[in-house]
Amino acid sequence: MGWDTLLSARALMGLSLVFHMFFTPLGIGLPLLLFIVEGLGLKTGDPRYRELARSWTPIVGLLFAVGAVSGTVLSFELGLLWPRFMAYAGGIIGMPFSLEGFAFFTEAIFLALYIYGWNRLSPLAHWLTTIPLVVSSAMSAVFVISANAWMNTPDGFRVVNGEVVDVDPWDAMFNAAWLHQAVHGTLASYVVTGFTVGAVYAWLIWRKVPAVNPKLGLQVAMAMAAVSIPLQIVAGDFAARRVAELQPVKFAAMEGQYGTERGAPLRIGGIPMDGETRFAIEIPRLLSYLGYRDFDAEVLGLNDVPEDERPNELLTHLSFQVMVGGGFALLFLAGWYWVASWRRRREAWLPGRALTWALVAGGFVSFAALQTGWFVTEFGRQPWVVYGYLRTSEGVTEQDGILGFFILFTALYVVISIALVTALLRWPHNGPKREPAARPAGSEVPGVA
Amino acid sequence: MSPELLAAGVALGAVMLYAMFGGADFGGGVWSLLASGPRKDEQRLALERAIGPVWETNHVWLILLVVTLFTVFPAAYAVIFEALYLPLFIALLGIVARGAAFAFRHYGRRDSRLAAQSLRWFSWASLATPFFFGTVIGAVTAGHLEVEGTRVLSGPFEGWLRPFALMCGLIGMLICAFLAAAYMVPRTEGALREDFRRRAIGASLALGAATTLAIPVAAADAGRFAERLDDVRAVGAMALTAVLGLTGLWALWARRYRLAPLLAGATVAGVVATWGLAQHPYLLADALTYEEAAAARATVSAFLVALPIGALILVPSLLLLYLTFSREKLRGEETAH
Ligand code: HDD
Ligand code: HEM
Ligand code: HEM
Numbered sequence: 001m002g003w004d005t006l007l008s009a010r011a012l013m014g015l016s017l018v019f020h021m022f023f024t025p026l027g028i029g030l031p032l033l034l035f036i037v038e039g040l041g042l043k044t045g046d047p048r049y050r051e052l053a054r055s056w057t058p059i060v061g062l063l064f065a066v067g068a069v070s071g072t073v074l075s076f077e078l079g080l081l082w083p084r085f086m087a088y089a090g091g092i093i094g095m096p097f098s099l100e101g102f103a104f105f106t107e108a109i110f111l112a113l114y115i116y117g118w119n120r121l122s123p124l125a126h127w128l129t130t131i132p133l134v135v136s137s138a139m140s141a142v143f144v145i146s147a148n149a150w151m152n153t154p155d156g157f158r159v160v161n162g163e164v165v166d167v168d169p170w171d172a173m174f175n176a177a178w179l180h181q182a183v184h185g186t187l188a189s190y191v192v193t194g195f196t197v198g199a200v201y202a203w204l205i206w207r208k209v210p211a212v213n214p215k216l217g218l219q220v221a222m223a224m225a226a227v228s229i230p231l232q233i234v235a236g237d238f239a240a241r242r243v244a245e246l247q248p249v250k251f252a253a254m255e256g257q258y259g260t261e262r263g264a265p266l267r268i269g270g271i272p273m274d275g276e277t278r279f280a281i282e283i284p285r286l287l288s289y290l291g292y293r294d295f296d297a298e299v300l301g302l303n304d305v306p307e308d309e310r311p312n313e314l315l316t317h318l319s320f321q322v323m324v325g326g327g328f329a330l331l332f333l334a335g336w337y338w339v340a341s342w343r344r345r346r347e348a349w350l351p352g353r354a355l356t357w358a359l360v361a362g363g364f365v366s367f368a369a370l371q372t373g374w375f376v377t378e379f380g381r382q383p384w385v386v387y388g389y390l391r392t393s394e395g396v397t398e399q400d401g402i403l404g405f406f407i408l409f410t411a412l413y414v415v416i417s418i419a420l421v422t423a424l425l426r427w428p429h430n431g432p433k434r435e436p437a438a439r440p441a442g443s444e445v446p447g448v449a
Numbered sequence: 450m451s452p453e454l455l456a457a458g459v460a461l462g463a464v465m466l467y468a469m470f471g472g473a474d475f476g477g478g479v480w481s482l483l484a485s486g487p488r489k490d491e492q493r494l495a496l497e498r499a500i501g502p503v504w505e506t507n508h509v510w511l512i513l514l515v516v517t518l519f520t521v522f523p524a525a526y527a528v529i530f531e532a533l534y535l536p537l538f539i540a541l542l543g544i545v546a547r548g549a550a551f552a553f554r555h556y557g558r559r560d561s562r563l564a565a566q567s568l569r570w571f572s573w574a575s576l577a578t579p580f581f582f583g584t585v586i587g588a589v590t591a592g593h594l595e596v597e598g599t600r601v602l603s604g605p606f607e608g609w610l611r612p613f614a615l616m617c618g619l620i621g622m623l624i625c626a627f628l629a630a631a632y633m634v635p636r637t638e639g640a641l642r643e644d645f646r647r648r649a650i651g652a653s654l655a656l657g658a659a660t661t662l663a664i665p666v667a668a669a670d671a672g673r674f675a676e677r678l679d680d681v682r683a684v685g686a687m688a689l690t691a692v693l694g695l696t697g698l699w700a701l702w703a704r705r706y707r708l709a710p711l712l713a714g715a716t717v718a719g720v721v722a723t724w725g726l727a728q729h730p731y732l733l734a735d736a737l738t739y740e741e742a743a744a745a746r747a748t749v750s751a752f753l754v755a756l757p758i759g760a761l762i763l764v765p766s767l768l769l770l771y772l773t774f775s776r777e778k779l780r781g782e783e784t785a786h
Contacts, residue, residue: 064505065551065555066548066552068505068548069544069545069547069548070545071512072508072512072545072548073544075515076515076538076541078519079519079527079529080537083526083528083531083599086519087528087599089523090526090744091744092745094520095520098516099755101512101759102762106762106766108508108509109506109770112505112770113770115502116502116773167744167748169747169748169751170751398601400605408542412546416549419549419567420553423553423556423563
């Protein structure tokens with residue numbers, strides 16, 4: 001298989017989305033963290049909370065800025081790479097994208113007020129700016145995920161003689177996969193933020209890098225992680241049941257299920273290839289139960305699906321294993337942290353060596369779960385771009401030279417990533433060590449506080 | 450007025466707002482590149498501090514334009530992006546490089562190599578991006594792109610490398626430079642203000658010359674467009690724009706510091722409006738009208754219902770943002786944000 005236009009376009013789209021997905025979970029989760037931290041500061045009057053939030057400000061600004069340009073890339077690439085898909089789908093699923101545009105706008109405005117408002121707004125007004133941030137970032141996730149869910153379970157239109165008719169943008173938006181994807185996909189951001197921030201502080205504490213109130217930061221982050229991860233697993237189980245019902249082929253690929261059978265076993269691990277899932281640990285009849293809440297339910301196997309309508313089961317299954325494995329590992333980690341800190345309820349307790357390394361790894365694992373979760377959704381939908389209606393190969397551009405842009409963008413992303421890592425590694429030395437004496441609130445800009 | 454026409458008006462409005470706000474940001478990069486004289490560093494720093502709080506927001510006008518296009522005019526979005534993918538890809542590279550570079554410089558440590566390198570990327574990308582967007586506008590207007598339904602027949606180099614499109618690229622760059630300099634005038638003081646005032650005057654003269662020259666170029670290379678410029682409404686808009694431009698020049702000259710940026714913004718809005726009027730009823734000249742390109746009525750109506758509801762949240766927030774940050778004077782010296 002050569003690097004034809006379709007493959008280049010898919011590679012570029014996938015790369016750009018993966019890049020985007022490094023920033024957006026933090027863009028959604030950090031506002032909530034800031035809301036909690038500043039709120040605690042106001043409630044308790046303890047200045048350490050405000051210092052903590054303030055020390056995060058340059059990071060939030062940097063991540064959001066890079067996240068926004070990476071998102072712009074996506075909105076262009078939908079047209080540059082998938083014009084046929086957009087001509088088909090734009091008028092049906094444009095609605096959530098437009099609404100997302102408004103959510104971004106609100107987010108950008110209040111983020112500017114947050115970042116540049118430290119000396120200009122009163123503490124209360126400053127805390128209040130985090131509320132529209134939390135709401136609009138979660139909304140933007142819900143909207144864009146709704147567009148993705150529509151690709152999985154298209155709704156809100158009919159096709160008559162090859163023409164799209166009877167479009168109902170609201171039905172399209174609230175399609176069958178919308179709920180489970182929106183809940184699971186948005187919660188994922190809070191999971192990732194909790195574990196990533198926790199990982200940063202665990203590392204700073206272990207290396208004794210001077211930072212602002214790192215222990216407090218670790219606790220708040222791990223609280224967020226511990227609350228969100230069980231919810232995420234419950235939501236994941238819900239998602240799996242919905243997929244079993246709505247996209248049985250994707251479900252079969254996720255689970256490495258080849259033969260259609262009753263009482264199908266759950267396979268943990270294993271390599272599905274050439275009509276057989278090898279080396280898996282099998283738990284009898286559990287898959288039927290997990291998918292359909294009935295130990296004897298029939299599960300569709302890939303062998304009963306025409307060859308040209310199957311996704312790549314290897315990629316889908318492995319991605320799914322990484323996400324689920326990651327999810328349970330994170331649950332264990334959150335439990336470990338809180339049990340350890342509860343058992344030694346002394347002021348001076350800090351995570352030991354093993355726990356520190358586990359926490360640092362947790363940050364990476366959370367991102368791995370998020371990205372592979374998207375792989376499940378995207379690879380599992382293949383070969384369709386609009387499930388059951390439009391094949392990916394029918395959606396792609398007819399122009400040449402996409403491979404060149406794939407190479408260019410890869411290079412650009414590498415440069416940006418290096419610069420970003422360089423900038424982030426300097427952060428703890430860079431950030432404000434102490435909050436400068438607060439100026440009287442709102443003194444500069446009358447009428448705003 | 451049909452909902453489709455109203456939606457086309459919304460799209461034109463988004464182009465206008467992106468030009469007026471996003472354009473000024475690009476212009477900031479242009480003047481960073483061209484910073485000169487004894488106050489070179491002060492100029493750069495003042496520009497950066499002006500852009501800092503608002504650039505994200507200004508950038509979102511572009512997003513709004515793109516999502517409006519693909520929600521309400523999906524066929525036009527598909528055709529234009531497919532036919533003009535080369536300049537659009539290049540502009541996109543510019544946007545990424547520029548945004549990332551600005552962020553690194555602004556939030557990073559200033560004395561680092563990273564910051565110096567970022568400044569270079571930021572400045573060059575700020576110059577290139579509006580140029581390529583300009584060529585896209587020119588190509589969409591000139592009527593040299595061939596399509597059949599939503600299939601593109603013309604090749605990748607067609608349309609945007611012709612005289613009129615290149616002229617539009619130049620105008621794009623000049624609009625940005627003009628706006629940035631004019632907006633900086635009331636926000637700086639003393640010698641720094643004089644620097645920007647002189648730059649604004651120069652850019653204003655250049656923009657006037659380029660838009661005037663664009664008319665004969667259009668006559669030669671974009672016949673239909675030039676014909677439609679004869680329309681009464683287009684002539685009216687052109688005349689009004691010329692008056693606004695000249696008044697703006699006077700305001701700069703006479704040191705009416707508060708008035709000058711308002712007139713500058715209005716002039717650019719006038720240029721875009723004139724273009725929009727002459728473009729009517731086409732989205733892609735001679736190929737696709739806004740009615741042909743429109744999505745189903747249900748979608749267009751839903752979009753028009755969502756718009757004012759969104760605006761209800763947006764407009765007050767935007768006012769809050771601009772009021773919070775536009776009142777302070779920018780000096781070319783360091784302060785922590
Ligand atoms: C922190 C990240 C994270 C974690 C720990 C999990 N997931 Fe997940 N999962 C995602 C992050 C994610 C996601 C954000 O990447 C996806 C992609 C699409 C979506 O809506 O959420 C996803 C999709 C996704 C899908 C596909 C939905 C579809 O295609 O419609 C299923 C079936 C699951 N997940 C199931 C699970 C289960 C059973 C988990 C138990 C441990 C789990 N996920 C943990
Ligand atoms: C956010 C996380 C997402 C990730 C990580 C992701 C990942 C990917 C990947 C890896 C591909 C290549 C597919 C393949 O080669 O088989 C792809 C394709 C694509 N994705 Fe997603 N995706 C995400 C969300 C979305 C969303 C929200 C949309 C919304 C419209 C979307 C639209 C597309 C399109 C149009 C393609 C090209 C067609 C295809 O190959 O299926 N994706 N994505
Ligand atoms: C489900 C997957 C997605 C999620 C959860 C998501 C979420 C977000 C978030 C939270 C932001 C704000 C920036 C930040 O905080 O870093 C953002 C930015 C952006 N995203 Fe995505 N996004 C997703 C996929 C997409 C896709 C497929 C597109 C393409 C149409 C897209 C287009 C954009 C744009 C244009 C921006 C920039 C907005 C701005 O300037 O503020 N996103 N996204």
